[in-house]
Amino acid sequence: MLKIKNLYVNIEDKEILNDFNINIGSGEVHALMGPNGTGKSTLSKVILGNKKYTVKKGNIYFEGEDITKLSTDKIANKGIFLSNQLPCEIDGVSTADFLRTALNVKEDVPLYTFIKKINSALKDLNMDESMVHRSINKGFSGGEKKKNEILQMKVLEPKFIILDEIDSGLDVDSLKIVGENVTNYLKEHKDSSVLIITHYPRILEYIKPDFVHVMNDGQIKKTGTYELALEIEKNGYETYKNNSASIVSEL
């Protein structure tokens, strides 16, 4: 579904991604782990075509199509969704209003269908109805912002989902709710794939990954299964920090 080949990315003069490669198949869940500042969040924004970053070399393919140079909205409309690490606040724009506009870009959704869809997502996420009528993320707690991202995912129904540190700012109960919602989404959308970016394996208890990758210095250093996440929790990232040779498994 998503394939990244030999990707080199800079922000201004600083190289962030350095020969990054990954291949995520349809229906697969991948976890990307690594210490702070290794380029995980950069990767998520580059996939979505953020103009702040410059792709120096390499390509991003989605369902066989090269999307490296597409604009963010065109990438999103192909079915790629990013749940942001730090969702921004937008004054005066309600989640419900902008979400309806976003949904109508793709297809003409009747108001009743939209209301039904958003109310069902609110219920699943244990969110108060008033939250979607308030300015986007304004005055929301960290956990509420993350739930609001998952609500948008449920309404927009993407094919490929990037969860960038969805677990940060969530308390135990909210983490469980978010985890269950993503898992249920994947049961209902069997072809959808997920890339979970995280520091901790806890979220992976709820959303079981097929593959776990360890990233450092802008590239994947090791690929394994869920056990690799547990090993990282036990031993930390020190081994990968000093390992200059890439030991990426071909998927």
Place this chain on the structure above:
Amino acid sequence: MNKIVLEEIKSNCVEFKDNGRYLIEEYKNKKFIVKKGKNIIIDIFNENDIDSNYIFDIEENSSVVLNIFDASKNINRDVSININGENSNIILSISAISLNENNYNINVYHNNKNTSSKTNIHALALDNNKIFIKNNGYIKKGSQKSKLNQDNKIIIMNDNNSKIEPNLFIDEYDVEASHGAYIGKFDEEELFYLNSRGLNDKESYNILINGFLIGEFNIEENIMEKLKDIIYKYVK
């Protein structure tokens, strides 16, 4: 909704003796008195170039919401709010599109105890147009427990030719006062956020501009739609 046509009122003064919502068709200078214990909402929507000077005197235990929307080429708008009575409050929201040069001179006077004011001025300078905002907040001596808040923002689409002067004049200790001022473009992160949900730049700017100008207005849905049409006319 009650409509007040200022040109038809000979007296220099308009008194609000009943609770309710009022739409004001404006004309030059006028004084407004909000009588004791009244809750009123006043809407002023303007697409003309009429200079105006309005003074509001608010008596005790009253609550006022004043929404002003301008889409003008050249306007000089002076608004003075005198919160004279105890336990009274005002929310003043001014939203403006400058089609050339708009000037705002706002003065809010807290003249009694336990009064509160919130002033939101959101203005959009299209092309290289200008907006000048002078927003003065006063808390007079003896106005303990009063709260004053100013939020002044100008979004520029090109070069900046605009200016904000946010001033606080506080002459009492036991009060809360705060102000903020911003001149700049829309945040790139906000634009990316909307783009990442599938909205192109035009659709995203449309949402951001509507939200910035009228998102905080407490107005009826049909009026909101009319204002959106006006905004669309100028920013399309």
